[in-house]
Amino acid sequence: MLLNAVVKNLSYELVKGDLHIEVSSIACDSREAVPHGVFVAISGFTVDGHCFIDKAIALGAAAVIVEKDVPVEADVTVLKVADTREALACIAANFYHRPTEQMNLIGITGTNGKTSTTYFLKSIFEQTGTTIGIIGTIGTVIGDKVFKNKNTTPESLQLQHIFSEMTKSHMKHCVMEVSSHALNLNRVAHSSFNTGLFTNLTPDHLELHNTMTEYFEAKAKLFDMTTDYNIVNADDEYGRILIDRLRGRETKLLTYGIEEAADIYATDIDYFADHTLYTVHTPRGSTMIKVNLPGAIYVYNSLAAIATAYCNQFSLQQIADGIEAVESIKGRLEVVYQDEDTKIIVDFAHTEDSLEKALTTIRPFAKGRIILVFGVYAADGESGREKRRAMAQVAATYADFAVVTSDNPKEQDNNMIIREIVEGIEAHNGAYEAIVDRRDAIAFAIAISRKDDVILIAGKGHETSQMIGKTEIPFNEAEIVREIKGDKDKRALR
Numbered sequence: 001m002l003l004n005a006v007v008k009n010l011s012y013e014l015v016k017g018d019l020h021i022e023v024s025s026i027a028c029d030s031r032e033a034v035p036h037g038v039f040v041a042i043s044g045f046t047v048d049g050h051c052f053i054d055k056a057i058a059l060g061a062a063a064v065i066v067e068k069d070v071p072v073e074a075d076v077t078v079l080k081v082a083d084t085r086e087a088l089a090c091i092a093a094n095f096y097h098r099p100t101e102q103m104n105l106i107g108i109t110g111t112n113g114k115t116s117t118t119y120f121l122k123s124i125f126e127q128t129g130t131t132i133g134i135i136g137t138i139g140t141v142i143g144d145k146v147f148k149n150k151n152t153t154p155e156s157l158q159l160q161h162i163f164s165e166m167t168k169s170h171m172k173h174c175v176m177e178v179s180s181h182a183l184n185l186n187r188v189a190h191s192s193f194n195t196g197l198f199t200n201l202t203p204d205h206l207e208l209h210n211t212m213t214e215y216f217e218a219k220a221k222l223f224d225m226t227t228d229y230n231i232v233n234a235d236d237e238y239g240r241i242l243i244d245r246l247r248g249r250e251t252k253l254l255t256y257g258i259e260e261a262a263d264i265y266a267t268d269i270d271y272f273a274d275h276t277l278y279t280v281h282t283p284r285g286s287t288m289i290k291v292n293l294p295g296a297i298y299v300y301n302s303l304a305a306i307a308t309a310y311c312n313q314f315s316l317q318q319i320a321d322g323i324e325a326v327e328s329i330k331g332r333l334e335v336v337y338q339d340e341d342t343k344i345i346v347d348f349a350h351t352e353d354s355l356e357k358a359l360t361t362i363r364p365f366a367k368g369r370i371i372l373v374f375g376v377y378a379a380d381g382e383s384g385r386e387k388r389r390a391m392a393q394v395a396a397t398y399a400d401f402a403v404v405t406s407d408n409p410k411e412q413d414n415n416m417i418i419r420e421i422v423e424g425i426e427a428h429n430g431a432y433e434a435i436v437d438r439r440d441a442i443a444f445a446i447a448i449s450r451k452d453d454v455i456l457i458a459g460k461g462h463e464t465s466q467m468i469g470k471t472e473i474p475f476n477e478a479e480i481v482r483e484i485k486g487d488k489d490k491r492a493l494r
């Protein structure tokens with residue numbers, strides 16, 4: 001493709017060189033530069049991509065895009081822009097022929113519920129034989145192929161490539177999770193969203209956004225990019241702020257909820273230990289819904305999917321069938337072991353709000369104690385300390401006993417993390433035991449459990465590994481539970 005076409009609609013200053021050159025690819029990592037490629041220098045959080053320009057040129061880059069005044073001796077084309085992350089999104093979209101303009105793109109943002117909503121929506125689409133691509137925490141799904149993503153929302157270059165693969169596979173619809181990081185770092189710039197969905201906003205990622213207001217403003221950016229529908233949870237405090245902001249815009253606004261007045265709402269909700277029944281009301285009529293997951297959060301997540309499917313012209317019957325067809329969601333209140341004495345549940349709750357929701361969902365159906373196994377991954381600094389304290393308070397308040405352990409400590413001091421959680425639990429008079437090794441912590445919870453107790457293992461959900469230092473250790477909680485239970489049962493028989 002000619003560089004001229006690659007930089008179409010990009011605002012730049014031509015520092016030197018020629019735009020009438022053929023370019024073969026784009027890279028934002030010098031290690032991935034190839035002959036005749038374009039290298040985009042990103043000023044990162046860890047290193048500055050401008051320091052790797054010479055390396056990219058040595059590997060054959062023919063054009064370089066910068067946002068800083070850096071000397072480039074080699075005979076290549078150099079363009080200067082205001083923001084290279086934004087430029088990367090623009091040229092990647094051009095390079096892949098603006099794929100999102102050829103598809104129905106649904107973006108979901110919010111602190112919790114994005115992945116679960118995606119599952120419900122996928123099921124509704126598939127009930128009618130309509131395929132839908134997925135990009136999110138579970139990876140990228142194109143038909144029966146699943147690829148792992150480094151981030152929930154990939155960098156723009158990879159993202160546009162994924163969209164282009166979807167259009168090549170004749171996929172007309174895509175639902176993607178849009179993280180606040182992605183919105184702030186321009187990963188989804190130059191993507192054309194038909195629908196935007198806002199689930200909720202509670203404290204998370206404050207190491208990047210500093211305040212809840214900043215975090216909210218990052219999420220709110222998605223709704224300036226949508227063309228057809230904005231769908232918002234009316235029961236969420238920040239959702240209501242967003243609704244006020246979006247009223248009167250050309251993009252149609254649709255609200256959902258249980259408590260506040262909303263366009264799509266649930267009544268007659270009956271909660272059971274393993275499913276929920278309710279009636280959904282829409283401007284096109286009402287119908288019964290069965291969700292095969294317990295608790296109000298899955299009423300909200302299914303309502304979010306219903307509202308989105310409603311905008312996509314699915315019938316109420318198709319919607320009800322699609323929701324009911326979801327039997328469980330990996331790592332979301334997933335019962336990984338059950339016998340007449342014990343129930344062991346794995347959940348991805350890793351924020352204070354989601355941990356509280358998971359514990360209060362289980363509580364009405366637990367005849368015995370709730371034993372919680374959890375750790376906290378949070379960034380360094382004050383926001384990390386606050387998260388550990390807040391999650392400790394939730395554990396002390398809503399669980400009967402907590403086994404404090406490691407989550408994904410990465411390069412942090414695990415003992416420091418656990419000490420801070422323990423201090424928080426003690427401050428709220430909670431009962432606990434601290435066991436650094438997560439497998440030992442799970443084994444301990446199982447060993448102390450009595451008839452009718454429920455064990456909730458929170459934080460890792462669907463993940464199958466643990467990050468300790470820079471090492472990724474295989475860690476499949478469902479399998480570990482079964483192994484430990486198997487050993488325990490064998491010992492009991494001896």
Ligand SMILES: CC(=O)N[C@H]1[C@@H](OP(=O)(O)OP(=O)(O)OC[C@H]2O[C@@H](n3ccc(=O)[nH]c3=O)[C@H](O)[C@@H]2O)O[C@H](CO)[C@@H](O)[C@@H]1O[C@H](C)C(=O)N[C@@H](C)C(=O)N[C@H](CCC(=O)O)C(=O)O
Pocket residue numbers: 028029030031042043044045046047048049052137150151152153154155179180181182185
């Ligand atoms: C804080 C954050 O978002 N960091 C992202 C950021 O990394 P960075 O700025 O530190 O990159 P860097 O290492 O400084 O490198 C800067 C540039 O130099 C380039 N480079 C580097 C080395 C070299 O030899 N040559 C070279 O060219 C790099 O390719 C890069 O372009 O840019 C990278 C490339 O796009 C991202 O992969 C990386 O995400 C990291 C892995 C991350 O953990 N991000 C998390 C916080 C995140 O984005 N999370 C959200 C939300 C998840 C959720 O809760 O749902 C997500 O969407 O995943």
Ligand SMILES: Nc1ncnc2c1ncn2[C@@H]1O[C@H](COP(=O)(O)OP(=O)(O)OP(=O)(O)O)[C@@H](O)[C@H]1O
Pocket residue numbers: 110111112113114115116117137152177199200297298300301331332333347348349350353354355357358461
């Ligand atoms: N609507 C909700 N409100 C509060 N908590 C929720 C809600 N839905 C799910 N959760 C909790 O959050 C956890 C993560 O859910 P889910 O994966 O659907 O959210 P997500 O937004 O994709 O999260 P992440 O961005 O961290 O991947 C669940 O395991 C559950 O504990």
